[in-house]
Amino acid sequence: MSDIATRKPKERKRGSGVQFVYNVLRDEILDLALAPGSPIDEIQLAERLSMSRTPIREALVRLAAEGLVTTLPNRSTVVANIDFLNLHTFFDAITLMYRVTTRLAALHHQPGDLVVIRARQAEFAKAVEDQDALAMIATNREFHAAIAAAARNPYYESLFLRLLDEGRRLLRLYYSAFNDRLPQQYVIEHEDMITAIAERDVEKADKLASEHADQIVAQIRNMIARDHRQQIAL
Amino acid sequence: MSDIATRKPKERKRGSGVQFVYNVLRDEILDLALAPGSPIDEIQLAERLSMSRTPIREALVRLAAEGLVTTLPNRSTVVANIDFLNLHTFFDAITLMYRVTTRLAALHHQPGDLVVIRARQAEFAKAVEDQDALAMIATNREFHAAIAAAARNPYYESLFLRLLDEGRRLLRLYYSAFNDRLPQQYVIEHEDMITAIAERDVEKADKLASEHADQIVAQIRNMIARDHRQQIAL
DNA sequence: TGTATTTTTTTTGTCGACATAAATTCCACG
DNA sequence: CGTGGAATTTATGTCGACAAAAAAAATACA
Structure with missing residues (x-):
C-alpha cells in the first residue's frame, strides 16, 4: 500500500x-x-x-x-465514469485547447517560460528513452501544462488542465499499448513546437499543435479500437 | 431585504x-x-x-x-475580485466560446433545441422592449446558454457558463449605461444566429457569433472607458 | 416458492463544540 | 508619544454525535 x-x-x-x-x-x-x-x-x-x-x-x-x-x-x-459514447466531445475540446494554448504561448510567453517548458520536455524525452509509459503520460501532461501557463489565460488553462487530467485517465486504461515507436515522434513534435513558440511564430505553433493533437487523438482511438477487438475476440 | x-x-x-x-x-x-x-x-x-x-x-x-x-x-x-488588468483574457476566451458553441449548435442541434432557443430569444426581446437592463443581462445569458446546451459538448458548455456568469457581473457594474440603441441590434443579431443554426450553416453561424462577440466586447470596453473618464473627471 | 411489506442496518446531511491560527487590543518600555 | 511584544479576542479547521434517508434484511402472505 x-x-x-x-x-x-x-x-x-x-x-x-x-x-x-x-x-x-x-x-x-x-x-x-x-x-x-x-x-x-x-x-x-x-x-x-x-x-x-x-x-x-x-x-x-x-x-x-x-x-x-x-x-x-x-x-x-x-x-466519475469515462463516457466512451461521447469521447468525440473530449477530443474536440482538447484539440482546440492544444491549439489555443500553444498559439497564445507563442504570443505571450515571457523570459522564464521557455526554460520551464524545455525542462518538462527533457523529462518527457527521458521517459520515452526509458520506455516508461506511466512516466510518459505524466511528463507529457506537465509539458503541455507548462505551455498553457505561458499562454497566460487562466480560463483556457483551467479547462485544458481538466482535459489533460481526463486524458491521463484514458491513457492509463491502455498504457500497456503505449510502447510502440510513436512516442519518439512525439518528442520531435514537441521540439518543433518549442521552436515555433520561441520564434513567436503563432501560425506555425497553431499548425504544429493541431497536428500533434490529431496524432494523439488518432492513437487513443487506435488503442480503443484494438482493445475493442480484443474484447470481442474473448 | x-x-x-x-x-x-x-x-x-x-x-x-x-x-x-x-x-x-x-x-x-x-x-x-x-x-x-x-x-x-x-x-x-x-x-x-x-x-x-x-x-x-x-x-x-x-x-x-x-x-x-x-x-x-x-x-x-x-x-473573487474582478481583474480589470487581465480583461483581455476574458474577452479572448468568451469570444472563442461564443463561436465554438454557436458553431457546434448548428452542427449538432436536435429537434427540441430550437424551441428552447427561440423561447429564450423571445424573453430577451421582451426585456429589450421593456428597456429593463437587468432582465436583458439575465435573458441574454440564458439565450446563449441554450445555444451552448444544443452544442452538446459539456466541456465547452461549462467554461462558457462560467464566462457568461463573469460577464453578468461585469455588465452589472455598468448596467446604467445599458440603455442606448445597441440592444435592438443584439435582437437582430440573435435572430440571424438562430436562422444560421436552424439551416445548419456552420460557417455562417461562426461568423455571426464572432461578430456578435466583438460587438459585446466593444460595448463593455466602451462602458469601462466611459466610466474611467467619469472617475477622472470627478 | 415468489412477492409485498415491515424492520433493521447502513450511510449521508447537519449540528454544536472544541482546538488552533490570525487579527486585534492592551500594555510595557524606550 | 511611538514602538515592540504579550494577552485577548475573533474566526477558521476539525471533530464526534445525532437525525433522516436509502439500502438491506427479515418477515408475512399468496
Missing part, C-alpha cells in the same frame, strides 16, 4: 487536511486506483486517512465541481 | 442545504450584492440562513472551485 495515504495522525498541519484528501483522491482517481463508477465510502476513507468526515466531504465537493466524482443526493458519491 | 435568504428554518428538505446556500451566494455574488473583494463571514452567514456552518463551508468550497470566491488558508474567504 502507498505510504502517503497511511501517514500517522497529527503529523499534518492544521488547514492542510482538505488539500491532503483532495490530492490523495485525485491521484487515485487519475491513476485508476479507484475504478470509474466505484462508490466512495466516506467513513472508510476517514479511517484510512485518520481524520474526520468533514474535511473528506469538503474534498469530495471540490472533486465534484471538477467533474472527477459524481454526487448522488442522499446516496454515495461515485468516481 | 430579500425574501429567499430569510426563510424560516426547517422549511427546507434534508439534502438541499448546500445547494440552497450555493444558489443564494452565487446570485448575490453575480448581482454584486456582495462586493468583489469583500470577506464572507461563515458565522454571520450561518445565522442569516439559519443553518450550521457545515453546509455553508461546503457551498464555499464549491464556489471556490468555480472561481467565484477565493479561499485564504486560515483566513476569511473573499468574493
Whole structure:
C-alpha cells in the first residue's frame, strides 16, 4: 500500500487536511486506483486517512465541481465514469485547447517560460528513452501544462488542465499499448513546437499543435479500437 | 431585504442545504450584492440562513472551485475580485466560446433545441422592449446558454457558463449605461444566429457569433472607458 | 416458492463544540 | 508619544454525535 495515504495522525498541519484528501483522491482517481463508477465510502476513507468526515466531504465537493466524482443526493458519491459514447466531445475540446494554448504561448510567453517548458520536455524525452509509459503520460501532461501557463489565460488553462487530467485517465486504461515507436515522434513534435513558440511564430505553433493533437487523438482511438477487438475476440 | 435568504428554518428538505446556500451566494455574488473583494463571514452567514456552518463551508468550497470566491488558508474567504488588468483574457476566451458553441449548435442541434432557443430569444426581446437592463443581462445569458446546451459538448458548455456568469457581473457594474440603441441590434443579431443554426450553416453561424462577440466586447470596453473618464473627471 | 411489506442496518446531511491560527487590543518600555 | 511584544479576542479547521434517508434484511402472505 502507498505510504502517503497511511501517514500517522497529527503529523499534518492544521488547514492542510482538505488539500491532503483532495490530492490523495485525485491521484487515485487519475491513476485508476479507484475504478470509474466505484462508490466512495466516506467513513472508510476517514479511517484510512485518520481524520474526520468533514474535511473528506469538503474534498469530495471540490472533486465534484471538477467533474472527477459524481454526487448522488442522499446516496454515495461515485468516481466519475469515462463516457466512451461521447469521447468525440473530449477530443474536440482538447484539440482546440492544444491549439489555443500553444498559439497564445507563442504570443505571450515571457523570459522564464521557455526554460520551464524545455525542462518538462527533457523529462518527457527521458521517459520515452526509458520506455516508461506511466512516466510518459505524466511528463507529457506537465509539458503541455507548462505551455498553457505561458499562454497566460487562466480560463483556457483551467479547462485544458481538466482535459489533460481526463486524458491521463484514458491513457492509463491502455498504457500497456503505449510502447510502440510513436512516442519518439512525439518528442520531435514537441521540439518543433518549442521552436515555433520561441520564434513567436503563432501560425506555425497553431499548425504544429493541431497536428500533434490529431496524432494523439488518432492513437487513443487506435488503442480503443484494438482493445475493442480484443474484447470481442474473448 | 430579500425574501429567499430569510426563510424560516426547517422549511427546507434534508439534502438541499448546500445547494440552497450555493444558489443564494452565487446570485448575490453575480448581482454584486456582495462586493468583489469583500470577506464572507461563515458565522454571520450561518445565522442569516439559519443553518450550521457545515453546509455553508461546503457551498464555499464549491464556489471556490468555480472561481467565484477565493479561499485564504486560515483566513476569511473573499468574493473573487474582478481583474480589470487581465480583461483581455476574458474577452479572448468568451469570444472563442461564443463561436465554438454557436458553431457546434448548428452542427449538432436536435429537434427540441430550437424551441428552447427561440423561447429564450423571445424573453430577451421582451426585456429589450421593456428597456429593463437587468432582465436583458439575465435573458441574454440564458439565450446563449441554450445555444451552448444544443452544442452538446459539456466541456465547452461549462467554461462558457462560467464566462457568461463573469460577464453578468461585469455588465452589472455598468448596467446604467445599458440603455442606448445597441440592444435592438443584439435582437437582430440573435435572430440571424438562430436562422444560421436552424439551416445548419456552420460557417455562417461562426461568423455571426464572432461578430456578435466583438460587438459585446466593444460595448463593455466602451462602458469601462466611459466610466474611467467619469472617475477622472470627478 | 415468489412477492409485498415491515424492520433493521447502513450511510449521508447537519449540528454544536472544541482546538488552533490570525487579527486585534492592551500594555510595557524606550 | 511611538514602538515592540504579550494577552485577548475573533474566526477558521476539525471533530464526534445525532437525525433522516436509502439500502438491506427479515418477515408475512399468496
